[in-house]
Amino acid sequence: MTQEYTPPKVWTWEKENGGQWASLNRPIAGATHDKDLPVGKHPYQLYSLATPNGQKVTILLEELLAKGFDAEYDAWLIKIGDGDQFGSGFVEANPNSKIPALIDRSGDSPVRVFESGAILLHLAEKFDAFLSKDKRPEMLSWLMWQMGSAPYLGGGFGHFYAYAPYPMEYPIDRFAMEVKRQMDVLDRHLADNRYMVGDEYTIADIAIWPWYGRTVHGESYNAGEFLDVKSYKNLLRWADEIAERPAVKRGRIVNKTSGAPDQQLHERHDASDFETKTQDKISENA
Structure with missing residues (x-):
């Protein structure tokens, strides 16, 4: 489709622009509803979805655990299609309303970290792992x-x-x-x-x-x-x-809600959650 478009002098938001995510797009920030974030027992509280940006963080956390670091975490599901990222608790964790958001509770007071690259750098520097010292x-x-x-x-x-x-x-x-x-x-x-x-x-x-x-x-x-x-x-x-x-x-299946059922782990609160997923798959195929 070819259609001429002349931009107005001042753009205003008058209607949804179409497309799959149109109902969630808006030109303003901030919360749309009150909703507190859950808090688990581990030092690191992750609020995310298994998009590529979300997978970065869960992969790093699983890599840290595999190397023996105390990087235990709770991964809570944020359903961006339902607008969970606009809840007041999530906006407090990430004013940009994008997943992932991490609350580091390993110190004396909670620290928020948002933007996936910042979370990777924060965790890697904290554990001094998966960094290049020479390069x-x-x-x-x-x-x-x-x-x-x-x-x-x-x-x-x-x-x-x-x-x-x-x-x-x-x-x-x-x-x-x-x-x-x-x-x-x-x-x-x-x-x-x-x-x-x-x-x-x-x-x-x-x-x-x-x-x-x-x-x-x-x-x-x-x-x-x-x-x-x-x-x-x-x-x-x-x-x-x-x-x-x-x-x-x-790490790539944590907070995943699409694809094959055996490749979905909606939330992760313990390493045994992966074992449960494996057992569920065995039971289904029995």
Whole structure:
């Protein structure tokens, strides 16, 4: 569909703009309703959903636990489709009303941390793990690259390819070009590096994998063929290796509410929750 549009001198919010998330979009911040956040028994209280941004944090927490750190956490489900992120308790944890939000209760008083990259850096520095001591600027560069690049993949390409009211050639072409350029950046870098920072597995990998690993595996927006993801051989090799890490397998299903039932763990409050999920799968197949 081609339609001429002349922007008004002053934009005003007069109607929903269509698309899958239209009912949740608004040009103002703040809470829409009163709702306190639950608090569990562990030092780290995570309020999230298993989007790529949410998976970053649960993967890191599971990696920390796998290394023996005291990083036990409660992961509470925030249903963004229901508007949970606009509850007063969540807005207090994250005034930007986006998942994930972390309340660190390991100290004398609770500390809020929001924005997934900030949460990764906070936890990694706290435990002195999954950081590159020799190549810290390189690690931080790739971490910030992800934070700056993913909106083109999700809010740009993903929105216009999968969620917009109707297909529009110009924005789809524009953002497909950028996503393919980003994958080429990664593919070229990973030709000479096992991980994003040489041979060190760091929070840069943990940040990038849920977005671009998923995309190169053809799982983002059912656009694998459209983006010709199989042509990015080095990126695929990296994505495959990280996908096989046990902590990644656990972390990626926490707060997940879609897909195969055995790949969903709506909330996580103890390591045994994964064992229960496994037993449920055995029972279903018996």
